[in-house]
Amino acid sequence: MIIHLIAAARPNFMKIAPLYHALKKQAWADPVIVHTGQHYDINMSESFFRDLELPDPHIHLGIGSGSHAEQTGSVMIAYEKVLLKEMPAMVVVVGDVNSTMACSIAASKISYPSSPDRPSCKPHHANRPIVAHLEAGLRSNDRTMPEEINRLVTDALADLLWTPSPDAVENLLCEGVSRDKINNVGNIMIDSLEMVREKIERADAFTEFGLNTGHYGLITLHRPSNVDSPESLSTLCRMLIRASKKTPFVFPVHPRTRKNLATFGLFDTLLDAEKIILAEPMNYINFMNLVFNCKFVITDSGGVQEETTYLGLPCLTMRPNTERPVTVDQGTNQLCTMENLQGRIEKIVSGDIRPHSVPELWDGHTATRIVDAIHAFNQ
Ligand code: UD1
Secondary structure (H helix, E strand, C coil), X not given: CEEEEEECCHHHHHHHHXXXXXXXXXXXXXXXXXXXXXXXXXXXXXXXXXXXXXXXXXXXXXXXXXXXXXXXXXXXXXHHHHHHHHXXXXXXXXXXXXXXXXXXXXXXXXXXXXXXXXXXXXXXXXXXXXXXXECCCCCCCCCCCHHHHHHHHHHHHCCEEEECCHHHHHHHXXXXXXXXXXXXXXXXXXXXXXXXXXXXXXXXXHHXXXXXXXXXXXXXXXXXXXXXXXXXXXXXXXXXXXXXXXXXXXXXXXXXXXXXXXXXXXXXXXXXXCCEEEECCCCHHHHHHHHHHCCEEEECCXXXXXXXXXXXXXXXXXXXXXXXXXXXXXXXXXXXXXXXHHHHHHHHHCCCCCCCCCCCCXXXXXXXXXXXXXXXXXX
């Protein structure tokens, strides 16, 4: 059974890795990694393949950057050609990036030319691949977020919806998705983390920055709502510089953020802040080593909200909403505004930490549950 695993951008690589390794052990499965090329810098892409012990992508679409429509359209055009040539039985898309939506659309609308030796898949899908969405059902209910549009479209099209938590199941049921398409498999990001935990613990990224365990904050920011306008980015920089008087920070800067900091004349201001260390985007192992050893995180990333919840580390999310509410209800995550950020940092630095628990099925066995689900579906 040829199964395409679509990987496009940094947060996708951690989601396909455990599934690739689990499928590779099955005699019936032939997992094929398709990289759309949405992220292309070594430290945004290649280093993740190395860290997660993935082979080089079997198929590379080389799409690169562009506006939303350009990126989505280019992926659809390129992937349609691949689909017609390779005729996979299943396409697994992960997360919520533009390529997730683009490949879902291309795969849902394709019609394979008829052939007697079609790879095995259910008869009603015999002329196109089954589309499965891993990390289905997450909703921020904020359609100004490009990722929310990608989630809605992808979930509307997918044949199989693999959710990370019960709230995602509820969202899909409320949208009228049939119960038999949904399978709550848990959080695949935790599989990746557990897969390379020893390497993360052995790494010494934090000491290389001269930082001490439990005595620094980690910053990641890249959402358009935070970094694309000069007003919000300069307010954020002011807040971070003020907060750095209380605790040192390390800030691996995403390419979008770096570009905007430079354009708005803010990069040097941050660089001059004595206790803020600016770094390049990091590979998975070194970045997770910084997470493991920090006191708290300030972020607008989706994945980091989950990783900190799993590890029990305070997470301050610079967003008005989250598609991962379980990290707030059960986990260590707090949604923050420019107004309350300072107070929250002070509380954490003074040791005022909220109780938390790890959500159900965030246990490192999600890939196994998915492999079982694919096998059962195809019987
Ligand atoms: C994308 C995803 C977002 C995800 C994020 C993780 C969408 C809509 N957004 O946002 O959901 O959280 O990735 O990083 O799909 N760039 C580089 N090098 C790279 C990649 C990008 O320099 O390897 C530059 C691009 O030229 C562009 C900017 O960074 O100017 C943004 O890249 P893009 O992929 O469009 O969106 P992200 O902000 O990374």
